[in-house]
Amino acid sequence: MDYSLPQTIDNHLGEKLIFKRILHEPDGDVLIGENFVQPGSGPPMHTHWLQDEGFTVLKGRIGYQLAGKPKQYANVGESIVFKRGVPHRFWNDGSEVLHCEAWLKPANTIIFFLSSIFAAQNKSGKAQPEFFDASYLLTRYASEYEMNEIPYFVRNVVMPIAYRIGRLFNKYEHFKDAPEPVK
Template sequence: MAINYPHTIQNCLGEKLTFLSVEKHPNGDKVLVENQVTPQSGPPMHTHFMQDEELTVVSGTLAYQVLGQQPSYAYAGESVLFKRGIPHRFWNAGTDNLICTGWIQPANSIVYYLSAIYAAQNKSGKAQPEAFDAAYLLTRYAHEYDMAEIPPFVKKVIIPITYWLGLLLGKYKHFADAPVPLK
């Protein structure tokens, strides 16, 4: 899938993410981003197993939390680094829009994955992405990404059943250009 930069995605929850460009690096491509998040919005607890992510607050108040720890806060000019494999979340803890710049490295499939997640949220009209799309993405990219707040029973039973039902019903044609998952 060819992506032209800048590439902007927006979900129905008040999150707007612009992938500004991709820089070539010996340790893997680095995608540069700008986030705009409305008050009290932000992604749920998640993990990217193969990428580091850094956000620098341009304006607003960034609340962030690593799984099992208390929330922390960052303000204009401060940066937060989320290391690969560490479950984390962030949100806008202020009353004005939060604007951050940052990067994700290596880029791998993050642009495709987040674009598809936002589209699935917009399809459902809520935080929980449309069920078949979510099952496809969480199954195909299970070695790259995880959603920590999904109960184990749902991950081990409901999502695989939904995924296979989606295959049988032909629900995944719009994912024909999905990048090959990393192992």
């Protein structure tokens, strides 16, 4: 799927992402961007099964955690990397807006996925994305992404059933141009 870059997305929770450019490399495209996160905000524990992700703090202080590990912190000028397949979360641990330079490799479907998650959060007005949209995204793209804080039964039974019900009731017309998941 081709995207016109730069592209900016935000959610009502205080997160703004700017997808700036794609660098084409022999072993996969790298998405370069920036994120801005309000104090106390940040995504819950999640996993990128196929991608590495990195941040360099430009302003503020980032808190981060790998599943089962203690919380850690990085300040201005410091970088962190989350390896593919490792559940992680991060948040703004300071009192000012956290601003980071970010990269993700390979880019795969991340622009579509995050844009759709943010839109579904904005639609619901809550941290939890609108349920049918979340069911679509987390079922269709389960080979790429996982939201680890969603209970196993909900993630692997309830959401796939809701995904099929949503298809029956034509709730996914707005996803008609969705990219194929990467396996």
